[in-house]
Amino acid sequence: MNKKHIFGPVLSRRLGLSLGVDLIPFKTCSYNCVYCECGSTTDKTVTRQTFFPAEDVMAELREVLAARPHLDTITLAGSGEPTLSRSLGPVIAFVKHEYPEYILSVLTNGSLMTDAGVRDELLPADRVIPTMTSVYQETFERIHRPHPSLRIEAIIEGFVSFRKMYNGALWLEVFIVPGVNTTDVELVGFKAAIERINPDLMQLNTLDRPPAEGWVEAATDIELERISKVLGRTGIEIVGRKHPVSRVTRAMTDTADLIRATLSRRPSTLEDLVQTTGMSGSEAVKILGMLERNGEVTSQRGTRGIFYTIVPR
Numbered sequence: 580m581n582k583k584h585i586f587g588p589v590l591s592r593r594l595g596l597s598l599g600v601d602l603i604p605f606k607t608c609s610y611n612c613v614y615c616e617c618g619s620t621t622d623k624t625v626t627r628q629t630f631f632p633a634e635d636v637m638a639e640l641r642e643v644l645a646a647r648p649h650l651d652t653i654t655l656a657g658s659g660e661p662t663l664s665r666s667l668g669p670v671i672a673f674v675k676h677e678y679p680e681y682i683l684s685v686l687t688n689g690s691l692m693t694d695a696g697v698r699d700e701l702l703p704a705d706r707v708i709p710t711m712t713s714v715y716q717e718t719f720e721r722i723h724r725p726h727p728s729l730r731i732e733a734i735i736e737g738f739v740s741f742r743k744m745y746n747g748a749l750w751l752e753v754f755i756v757p758g759v760n761t762t763d764v765e766l767v768g769f770k771a772a773i774e775r776i777n778p779d780l781m782q783l784n785t786l787d788r789p790p791a792e793g794w795v796e797a798a799t800d801i802e803l804e805r806i807s808k809v810l811g812r813t814g815i816e817i818v819g820r821k822h823p824v825s826r827v828t829r830a831m832t833d834t835a836d837l838i839r840a841t842l843s844r845r846p847s848t849l850e851d852l853v854q855t856t857g858m859s860g861s862e863a864v865k866i867l868g869m870l871e872r873n874g875e876v877t878s879q880r881g882t883r884g885i886f887y888t889i890v891p892r
């Protein structure tokens with residue numbers, strides 16, 4: 580079966596070997612982040628919808644998980660905001676009921692956690708990972724270019740409410756955009772909000788792939804260390820630009836399809852592809868060359884080298 584909703588497994592910097600589940604059409608999101616690795620948002624919305632029947636996603640999961648592959652996690656993520664999907668709750672419930680041995684993570688921008696219904700649907704997940712970039716509306720708008728109805732104060736209250744009712748692991752991603760959310764005032768704001776949210780883990784992250792806006796830069800390791808010290812909290816993990824060692828086994832037999840599927844979700848360097856797919860460098864180079872000649876893939880220089888991107892059709 581050709582998979583529409585399942586991708587990977589990919590080797591995630593933050594989660595290890597992760598089978599991705601995408602519940603959202605490409606770039607349907609409540610934000611249009613300047614650092615988004617998937618380009619500009621094409622449908623900016625806060626309206627939850629049934630984009631695809633939950634049963635279609637479940638059928639794909641059944642097929643992929645039939646062999647009980649080794650995975651560190653199954654992750655609801657992708658190229659948009661997963662909580663916008665009304666399939667969120669049914670798919671989470673399905674995975675936890677049918678495949679309780681797998682850790683289920685949800686990567687979310689957190690903007691819909693103001694909604695009690697969304698918070699309830701997230702409860703059975705093992706790990707919920709929302710993002711915060713500032714406690715100030717002006718900075719929040721500069722980084723996320725959010726739907727006009729969204730207020731960061733209300734979103735942070737949503738995180739606090741969720742923490743009070745959630746027994747799973749709440750990991751808070753704090754995404755650093757140097758020169759925008761790195762001032763003393765910003766860090767003081769972070770510190771107070773993090774104390775209120777009380778996450779189990781805070782992941783300090785920064786740009787890793789070509790961003791939607793060219794002016795966005797990655798924070799250096801030194802800057803991330805400095806911010807970590809200022810926040811002065813135990814349970815901070817600097818994700819930065821660290822890359823784990825590959826433990827991936829081949830999950831797809833057609834290597835060109837594997838590269839297409841990986842690049843359709845996120846631009847990647849040759850090194851990324853070798854790590855996430857488990858194929859050799861020479862094999863990946865050969866296939867990338869073929870895909871470039873076919874016009875299926877383009878390349879662009881970024882901070883970590885040449886990034887390959889799928890050409891939308």
Ligand code: SF4
Nearest residue numbers: 608610611612615688
């Ligand atoms: S980074 Fe995430 S939240 Fe931001 S625009 Fe991209 S998909 Fe949406």
